[in-house]
Amino acid sequence: MTLHGVSIVTTTWNEKENIEKLIPNIRNILRRIDHEIIVVDDDSPDGTIQVARKLADLAVKKSREGQSKGLLYGMKLAKFPIIVTIDADLENDPRHIPELIKKIKDCDIIVASRAELPRISEKIGQRTLGKMLGVRDVFSNFRAFRKETISSFKLRGGETFGAELLVIAKKKGFKIGEIVYEPPARRDDPRIGGKVKADLRIIWALTKSLIIYLIH
Numbered sequence: 001m002t003l004h005g006v007s008i009v010t011t012t013w014n015e016k017e018n019i020e021k022l023i024p025n026i027r028n029i030l031r032r033i034d035h036e037i038i039v040v041d042d043d044s045p046d047g048t049i050q051v052a053r054k055l056a057d058l059a060v061k062k063s064r065e066g067q068s069k070g071l072l073y074g075m076k077l078a079k080f081p082i083i084v085t086i087d088a089d090l091e092n093d094p095r096h097i098p099e100l101i102k103k104i105k106d107c108d109i110i111v112a113s114r115a116e117l118p119r120i121s122e123k124i125g126q127r128t129l130g131k132m133l134g135v136r137d138v139f140s141n142f143r144a145f146r147k148e149t150i151s152s153f154k155l156r157g158g159e160t161f162g163a164e165l166l167v168i169a170k171k172k173g174f175k176i177g178e179i180v181y182e183p184p185a186r187r188d189d190p191r192i193g194g195k196v197k198a199d200l201r202i203i204w205a206l207t208k209s210l211i212i213y214l215i216h
């Protein structure tokens, strides 16, 4: 089956400077592929939306609901049969997008997993939920989806940094594949909040995702 065209979805919270670099970079990598770029911004105080409106094909501003809900919101707006989700903060290198597009031909969802997970909470995620789902990086939101999977996603767990989407995918019997890439060095401190807080938020997200996986 030929899958023609790709919708790139990114969510933003104060990413004005980053999307100025990211969007032209994505367009360059996808210059021979039909594509659209969708930015879902939760009304960032730095004015990300103004930059997004200039550079993206579709820029949506809405109230703050977190990354997972933003991703799903953007994916529902996508017009092409393949959807790639990517973080806006330059931690996901768009040069891996062609590989994601290639691999989605044999799967429903492909996760671009980081070879090394920097946080202890992410490592715990790998050894628990990751084992159950068959991917090493359950919190990587650098992923490709077939568009027809999107209507199956209904988020109930609150913010799970994308893990709940994979849990639902597994429950629905979608075929989940993976590519593994060497990530750039992680910044010392999380972009939002401190290190301990970041770990605790991820552990909480993991707990909720495991409960959804085991109970529902």
Ligand SMILES: Nc1nc2c(ncn2[C@@H]2O[C@H](COP(=O)(O)OP(=O)(O)OP(=O)(O)O)[C@@H](O)[C@H]2O)c(=O)[nH]1
Residues within 6 Å of the ligand: 010, 011, 012, 013, 014, 015, 040, 041, 042, 064, 065, 066, 067, 070, 086, 087, 088, 089, 091, 186, 189, 190, 191, 192
């Ligand atoms: N729309 C929206 N996007 C968000 C929100 N929080 C984070 N994001 C975006 O989601 C992506 C990942 O967020 P990060 O804060 O970088 O999360 P992370 O990569 O796990 O953590 P860091 O180590 O700090 O980079 C980025 O593109 C953010 O701008 C939010 O509340 N709403």
Ligand SMILES: [Mg+2]
Residues within 6 Å of the ligand: 087, 089, 091, 191
């Ligand atoms: Mg980040």
